[in-house]
Amino acid sequence: MHELSVCGSIAGIVERRAAGRQVRVIHLRIGQLRQIVPDTLVYCWDLLSADTELAGSRLEVESIPVRIRCRGCDRSAELGDLPVFACGGCMSTDVEVIAGEEFLITALDLAEGAST
Numbered sequence: 001m002h003e004l005s006v007c008g009s010i011a012g013i014v015e016r017r018a019a020g021r022q023v024r025v026i027h028l029r030i031g032q033l034r035q036i037v038p039d040t041l042v043y044c045w046d047l048l049s050a051d052t053e054l055a056g057s058r059l060e061v062e063s064i065p066v067r068i069r070c071r072g073c074d075r076s077a078e079l080g081d082l083p084v085f086a087c088g089g090c091m092s093t094d095v096e097v098i099a100g101e102e103f104l105i106t107a108l109d110l111a112e113g114a115s116t
């Protein structure tokens with residue numbers, strides 16, 4: 001499952017950043033192009049972290065909508081539900097993705113109240 005391997009990567013990064021401190025909340029920013037279902041990710045995280053030092057921590061996922069920019073007329077727009085990579089202004093398909101590919105751990109809430 002895609003989300004399970006993603007959780008494995010998150011756990012590796014978080015363990016290094018936390019350096020033994022107890023983690024309460026992991027804030028993530030995930031672009032919709034990543035094809036990650038936040039609910040599934042949270043479920044996998046609970047499974048994966050259960051027997052580790054990250055047990056009891058939870059994920060806060062912020063979904064970033066896909067945005068494209070047209071190279072022809074410079075118009076930018078959210079892609080919405082339609083996976084059509086074309087400009088709504090001039091119908092050009094010469095567009096670039098300017099948001100939606102993010103995969104970031106933006107912050108960790110640690111038990112001591114400190115944050116990184």
Ligand SMILES: [Zn+2]
Nearest residue numbers: 070073087090
């Ligand atoms: Zn255009």
